[in-house]
Amino acid sequence: MYIDLIALKNYRNYEDVRIEPCRGVTVLTGDNAQGKTNALESVYLCCTGRSHRTSHDRELIRTGSEVAYVKVSGVRRDGRHDVEISLSESGRRQVKVNASPVRRSGELLGHITGVLFAPEDLRMVKDSPSVRRRFMDMELSQLRPSYYYALQRYNRALKQRNALLKEALIAPVDPESFDVWERELSLSGAEIVQSRVSFVGKLAESASDIHASITAGKETLRVTYEPSVPPGESLSETKDNLAKQLLNAREKDIKRGLASFGVHRDDLGIFIGDMDARSYGSQGQVRTCALSLKLSEIELIQKETGEAPVLMLDDVMSELDPDRRRQLVKRLDGVQALITCTDKNDLAGAEIGKLFHVKNAILTEEV
Numbered sequence: 160m161y162i163d164l165i166a167l168k169n170y171r172n173y174e175d176v177r178i179e180p181c182r183g184v185t186v187l188t189g190d191n192a193q194g195k196t197n198a199l200e201s202v203y204l205c206c207t208g209r210s211h212r213t214s215h216d217r218e219l220i221r222t223g224s225e226v227a228y229v230k231v232s233g234v235r236r237d238g239r240h241d242v243e244i245s246l247s248e249s250g251r252r253q254v255k256v257n258a259s260p261v262r263r264s265g266e267l268l269g270h271i272t273g274v275l276f277a278p279e280d281l282r283m284v285k286d287s288p289s290v291r292r293r294f295m296d297m298e299l300s301q302l303r304p305s306y307y308y309a310l311q312r313y314n315r316a317l318k319q320r321n322a323l324l325k326e327a328l329i330a331p332v333d334p335e336s337f338d339v340w341e342r343e344l345s346l347s348g349a350e351i352v353q354s355r356v357s358f359v360g361k362l363a364e365s366a367s368d369i370h371a372s373i374t375a376g377k378e379t380l381r382v383t384y385e386p387s388v389p390p391g392e393s394l395s396e397t398k399d400n401l402a403k404q405l406l407n408a409r410e411k412d413i414k415r416g417l418a419s420f421g422v423h424r425d426d427l428g429i430f431i432g433d434m435d436a437r438s439y440g441s442q443g444q445v446r447t448c449a450l451s452l453k454l455s456e457i458e459l460i461q462k463e464t465g466e467a468p469v470l471m472l473d474d475v476m477s478e479l480d481p482d483r484r485r486q487l488v489k490r491l492d493g494v495q496a497l498i499t500c501t502d503k504n505d506l507a508g509a510e511i512g513k514l515f516h517v518k519n520a521i522l523t524e525e526v
């Protein structure tokens with residue numbers, strides 16, 4: 160797929176701008192703090208419903224304004240898909256898909272699909288498990304809105320059960336209250352686990368192929384799913400496992416005041432040969448692993464939806480050595496890419512379709 164319009168009003172430092180990317184490589188270049196990342200962030204917002212930098216809508220609204228508006232218009236095989244989001248200070252959002260208002264935020268998912276690669280992703284392998292879980296969650300949500308809803312239900316139930324755990328320390332709590340939330344945790348939790356099992360299976364396969372190619376066969380990458388509770392053979396078996404363990408852990412959890420396990424503790428295992436790259440990978444190795452994972456994300460979306468997602472590269476070229484840059488550029492064929500950089504020389508020979516200079520939120524096209 161490709162997008163041909165990004166319209167922003169009072170979004171971050173943009174007052175009112177329309178950006179029309181080309182189908183190939185569109186470059187946004189300029190000094191620091193001019194609005195390059197802000198533009199990519201707005202596209203990511205229309206892909207996932209979330210900013211990759213903040214969970215507070217307020218920060219996305221231009222200082223001094225009350226409402227921010229983002230529209231991204233894309234073309235897929237089956238026609239045009241528009242996502243529009245209005246953000247207000249009160250935190251209430253208005254979302255439209257193809258000009259019709261939607262009630263649930265998850266309904267915007269799957270219309271504009273995108274993969275964002277930012278410098279912090281290069282540290283994904285060494286970061287805390289939460290970063291790798293977010294990688295799984297963002298990807299799976301775009302592919303399956305039902306996953307996104309399961310996550311929402313899980314997080315709500317987790318919060319409720321945690322509140323009960325705290326209450327129970329002070330005064331006895333009716334066990335039935337626990338039952339209610341544990342039932343929801345095991346139901347939504349099982350959906351999440353099963354989706355992650357199948358997702359990581361596919362991801363692992365393509366990441367290991369890509370990694371072998373990037374390292375010219377010198378390294379084998381093994382990606383595994385490390386669930387906090389072992390998945391069963393089926394959804395209902397996983398659900399029963401979760402329910403049983405939650406019940407068993409209840410007393411202990413009350414003493415700790417916190418849930419001791421659950422899908423919010425899962426991790427992604429990343430190994431080079433037998434070595435755990437999360438603990439022992441060298442800086443170069445973990446960067447290559449991150450690159451392989453990101454590239455396989457593109458491949459996976461392409462396989463699942465039949466169309467390549469929009470690739471956004473935020474300042475990553477400058478963080479990669481020439482060899483890895485070339486590997487990345489090699490894979491831009493047939494993929495729409497939005498690339499930001501401060502130095503055009505970092506583009507490693509990518510064929511540029513359109514180039515915009517960004518200065519203080521004003522874009523000038525260089526021809």
Ligand SMILES: Nc1ncnc2c1ncn2[C@@H]1O[C@H](COP(=O)(O)OP(=O)(O)OP(=O)(O)O)[C@@H](O)[C@H]1O
Binds near residue numbers: 222
């Ligand atoms: N809500 C907001 N209202 C107004 N300006 C904002 C808002 N949020 C961020 N900015 C401004 O946006 C600018 C940063 O934009 P952005 O992160 O896109 O920079 P960049 O061009 O990617 O820079 P770098 O090369 O350093 O990554 C800063 O000047 C910041 O003050």
Ligand SMILES: [Mg+2]
Binds near residue numbers: 196197473
């Ligand atoms: Mg930036």
